[in-house]
Amino acid sequence: MYSIIDDLILYRNLKFEDTISEFWTLNKDSVDTSKTIAGLLEVAGEYGLDGNLWENILALALAYNENVYSKATEIIGETKGSINTFALHDFKIFRDLFHYVPDIEDELLDAISHYVGNGRDSKLVNTRVRDRILRLSKQLSSAKSDEEFKNIVTEFYKEYGVGKFGLNKAFRIEESNDLNSANIIPITRVEHVYLKDIIGYDIQKKKLTHNTESFINGKPANNCLLYGDAGTGKSSSVKAIVNEYYDKGLRIIEIYKHQFRYLSDILEQLKDRNYKFIIYMDDLSFEESELEYKYLKAILEGGFGKRPENVLIYATSNRRHLIRESFRDKTETDEELHSRDTVEEKLSLSARFGEKIYYGSPDKKEFNGIVLSLAKKHGIDMDEKEILAKANMWELSHGGMSGRSATQFITYLQGQK
Structure with missing residues (x-):
């Protein structure tokens, strides 16, 4: 009809x-x-x-x-x-x-x-x-x-x-039956974190902001590796960047290590769009036997399937060199003749990130400052000395001094009201 x-x-x-x-x-x-x-x-x-x-x-x-x-x-x-x-x-x-x-x-x-x-x-x-x-x-x-x-x-x-891509800011990869293609799926619930919410780390945030602004303004920009101690705000910084610059056409696509084989197809889907895309790899690291790094290395190095100009790769890791260094890595007498070359190849992967930003754990003074700032932000009505005493007890059993443990402590206090 x-x-x-x-x-x-x-x-x-x-x-x-x-x-x-x-x-x-x-x-x-x-x-x-x-x-x-x-x-x-x-x-x-x-x-x-x-x-x-x-x-x-x-x-x-x-x-x-x-x-x-x-x-x-x-x-x-x-x-x-x-x-x-x-x-x-x-x-x-x-x-x-x-x-x-x-x-x-x-x-x-x-x-x-x-x-x-x-x-x-x-x-x-x-x-x-x-x-x-x-x-x-x-x-x-x-x-x-x-x-x-x-x-x-x-x-x-x-x-x-x-x-x-127009109506959403963040995406994930959904694997398909085709081993060479993937679906890019919107994430409809995105954490509303902004750079001002991350207390401290001003130098790190400034470097990340400068690189990102160069990217969205069509200027040369580098792939970025945020590395350092756990719970220091690396992932939150990347999420904040996307929230800050979404209205200027910035989008983020999260991909996991086991999905790296889809990278070439993903780049093909993105290359002709009028947005700027960050392909985001959280907690990136490789064990000795893992070979997924080869897909990433091929994209970072360029070639026939090189990264388009509207795409950057941002990764976070607790390891500066992205792989676990073990005694076996360092030995010269491995059964596989090429094992040392493989290790060197993995170690060189981090060098492909032009911008490397270190996030270290806060010292005691910085940790206390984070705790008090969060307490004020969330309306915790308690004497400062009492808050800090409790916070210092808390961090001993919750992974040490970090922005994450400070946030978890404040969440705990909120639950006690």
């Missing part, structure tokens, strides 16, 4: 395409009225929608559709050329869809047009993304012309981007 969306040129393979087509043909005599409305409600529940569900779903379809026009305008904004003619053609159709009113019972139509959700968070997107979609929906509904409609969508792409 013909549907108006069949006339779209750029915006093919829409998200919710079946639901949109079914709603477009809906009337009082439709056999599948209940099924179609159920489809709208299912989307509303998954994305935490409120208001006009029909318009919201259309806005979602526009926000997620990655096509020649939307990818050309993401982060950059309005583009030139004949592509605008085809985009305007499609936006005229979308504007007609926004103004469409199905011939169904008034009670059902009113419930769809003024839907009130159950107040639960979206299962698929975070609240920030959901709210942007709802604002886009209202703006497009009020557009006075096809040209204004086009400008609103284009501005949305410029400010937020398009598709999963």
Whole structure:
């Protein structure tokens, strides 16, 4: 059966395409009225929608559709050329869809047009993304012309981007049946930590910030290795960087060691997008028998599958050289003739990171300062001497003096209120 969306040129393979087509043909005599409305409600529940569900779903379809026009305008904004003619053609159709009113019972139509959700968070997107979609929906509904409609969508792409990379800041790798390809999946719950939340380590944060700003501004920047003692804020610093610069097009993709074989495919998926990507490797280290480092080394060194300019690698590790140095590593009489070369190859891996930033454990004075700062931030009403006495007892049985043990101590105090 013909549907108006069949006339779209750029915006093919829409998200919710079946639901949109079914709603477009809906009337009082439709056999599948209940099924179609159920489809709208299912989307509303998954994305935490409120208001006009029909318009919201259309806005979602526009926000997620990655096509020649939307990818050309993401982060950059309005583009030139004949592509605008085809985009305007499609936006005229979308504007007609926004103004469409199905011939169904008034009670059902009113419930769809003024839907009130159950107040639960979206299962698929975070609240920030959901709210942007709802604002886009209202703006497009009020557009006075096809040209204004086009400008609103284009501005949305410029400010937020398009598709999963536009609407999310952090991602993980989902392995596929194909050993050579992987799926990049959004992480919808991201820790809201910022650099100001990491107490101390000002020199380290400054180095990391400088390198990252050079990267997002299109200047030369280095792959970065944050190494040092456990619990000192290495991982938190990387998370904070992404939160700080997300609005400037920075995205992060977390990958685990056993997924390194997908690195070439991941870079291929990222190279033509208008974002800056950090591929993040947390707690990176290699044991003697592990060979995954070869995939990483190939990317760091370059070659036919070299790292694109919009991608950097940030890694954290408790080991400066990324591998465990053992007696067997150092012996000259290994059964395998090439074992020493292998060790040297692994040891040289850290040298491929142009920016190496050391995070050491705080001394007693610094640790006490972290504890008191966190106590003040979280409203702990206790004498300073008592707090420090308890904190110094706490760290003895919780891994020593570190930002992590200080944070855990404050969490403990909060639980005692």
